[in-house]
Amino acid sequence: MDAIFRDLTAPQREAAGHIDGPLLILAGPGSGKTRVVTHRIAHLLQSGVRAHQILALTFTNKAADEMRSRVERLAPGQPVWLGTFHRFCAQQLRRYAPLVGLSENYSIYDMADAKQAMKRAIEAAEVSTSHTSPEQIAATISDAKNRLITAEMMTSQSSLRSGETIAARVYPVYQKQLLTANAVDFDDLLLHFARLLRENPEVRSELDRRLKYIMVDEYQDTNLAQYAIVRALSIDHPNLAVTGDPDQSIYGWRGADLNNILDFEKDYPNVKTVRLEQNYRSTPNILRVADQLIRHNRRRKQKDLFTDRPEGDPVVLRIYDDGYQEADDLADQIDAAIHGEGLRPSDFAVFCRMNALTRSLEHAFRRRGLPYQIVNGLEFYQRKEIKDLLAYLHLINNPSHDVALQRIINTPTRGVGAKTVSRLRDFADLHGIPMLEAARRVDEIESLAKRSATMVGHFVRLYDRLRVKATATIEDLLRYLIEETKFSEYLERTSVESDSNNPVANVDELINAAVEFDMQHAEDGSLDLYLEQVSLVSDIDAFEGSQDRVTLMTMHASKGLEFPRVFIIAVEDELLPHRRSRESEDQIEEERRLLFVGITRAQQWLQLSFCKSRSMRGVVRPVVASPFLTELPREDLRMVESEVKQNFFDDRHDGIDYPDSWDLPEIASDGAAEGDVDGTDVAPIDFDDVCQLPDDERDSGDRVRETAAKRLKKTIGAGSGLKTAADLLSAGEVPLAAYREGSQVRHPEYGDGTIVAVSGRGPKRSVRVRFADEETSFLIAYAAGDLALIDGAG
């Protein structure tokens, strides 16, 4: 038997041994998927396929690195191209930049950059943002890009959904601005490349021919753009192998389309499908819990997960009073296990739904001196001082990078204020030139004070001095610019240092990283490549499996990893099915998959927990347990409640009708040996009590209305001739009562509508209006003064 296949199971071997034609590997969690993929690559190489004919696409650098090192072990010295979708596209775009209107030194805008550009585009497009936000517009445009809809297509679309109208007007302006800046955003990397392949058949067929064997990891997470790219490269040589698991699709909000994997067998004729259902990771109980949960999903391909690992401990379902107790108890449990059972910090991971939840854990861990790492990195490259320095590099590399210019033209402060910047921007917009160019022609801007012009001149000369060094090593370049800009002095002067924020140390770390880059890229190193690399790092890439630390991360970040002991915190309603994900069944299913992903990371031991109340954003709110908990097999769970410190069962919970679905079993008691804070826990509780909340506690309507109202303040009435709420109010009539359910109203921007609900009084009085295609809330007393009553109705 071939050495490559020796330690593979039959289905694994079947997949790894497949050479020509499309292949679908449905791989359950912990089924040795990476091993199959890497062994397949080794087998291809052994069968005479050349390394450069193989392309393996992943979603994170981390996954790519992992595969690279394993391929290296199996087939040393073979330069197989392994990397993320985005990096692949970025590199191809570098080659073919002119075909999409870019130059090869184009920049990649990160999210903060894109946000800045978006704001500018919204301003330039002269659209009203009174009832939408830059974020929302950005999200709509991003969504369009992921669906391969270009600005032209969106603008010419006749039937736009509400919310798309404004975005459709901003989109072309934003795109033009990016082009002027010789820049792309993340979505563009995919969109541009997909378009390039479609519009240049000769490029497409050339790449198709060259990249004969393509593999895509986590195929369930691909969006339409990625689908189109893969498809375009697999027409003449459909040797496409995809691996994935519909049950682990958790990026729908980023445009991932589950249909890509569900329909793979229809898309590619003669597919060979292999199911990897044996799990080598988790104990049977953990697997049963995961399986029971995911069975509640409809959109999936049933897999029968099994394992021959021995039974382990039941999954613990623990109930805490609040987030602080939760954090403390986790820290105590981990501490006790390290000292009592000889486990290591790196054996533990804590997952949560959102990054903000790691805060209290951090405190608890720090207090006990427990080493931990938070994997929501990106943070490093988001720090102000780092972004500032990188902005210099970006501008040096690409003089059109307007976002970078605006960031640094007055950093460190050199007397170029907001006003000057906006004049430069206007001048640049007027002439369709980059802002740096406008800065060079500062003398032509008449409205500018002489002093300001001089200061801008200083900056331009500084820039030119830096620019000369563009070909130096990154380290030298950084040191030189820090010197020239007196950046250290600036930091000393302006920044406040704390134990969680040390700007000077961060700068040192950046330089260290640059030194490393310079060494690794002694041959091919370039500013271009460096910036591409730092632009495309992700949070999970920062995860250091080798460090002996407890890992704190979101469930999204946890995909692909495994840990002996896992804690999942805040398994709570409105948080685990997140409140923003409750609009459709599809979204709920994605939330369920998210929990499934979290659970299946655990090898030996797992605890799920929720709190009775949780403090978020400064306010304490009562909490309802996640409905997903009712879907778990109770015989595999052991429920434990930690000590009740206050009387939770106060009058607030009197007289509530609990739903029938909460007939969970009685809670088992827990020996103090489990490692509780003080051993005084285990008060058996009625599970129902913590699972339901009175209606008035969960109303967030006020806030929504207020926000909408404030935005509306900015809206200027269109003078319809009708008496508006503001008119009525200032005329001293008794107007507001006329705004009642059923009243017909007219809004200058939304048009005619009907009031469907009224609430609040005084300045808080608000109405909900159903317009033709959309329902919107108004605070009529002072904010929506332009909401006019139409006579005779209501």
Add this chain to the structure above:
DNA sequence: TGGCCTATTTTTTTT
């Protein structure tokens, strides 16, 4: 213009 203070907003997940 720039720094400091206050008011407001944040609302998931991330290449």
Add this chain to the structure above:
DNA sequence: AAATAGGCCA
């Protein structure tokens, strides 16, 4: 609770 935006004054 923390970050940001806006406003005010030197």
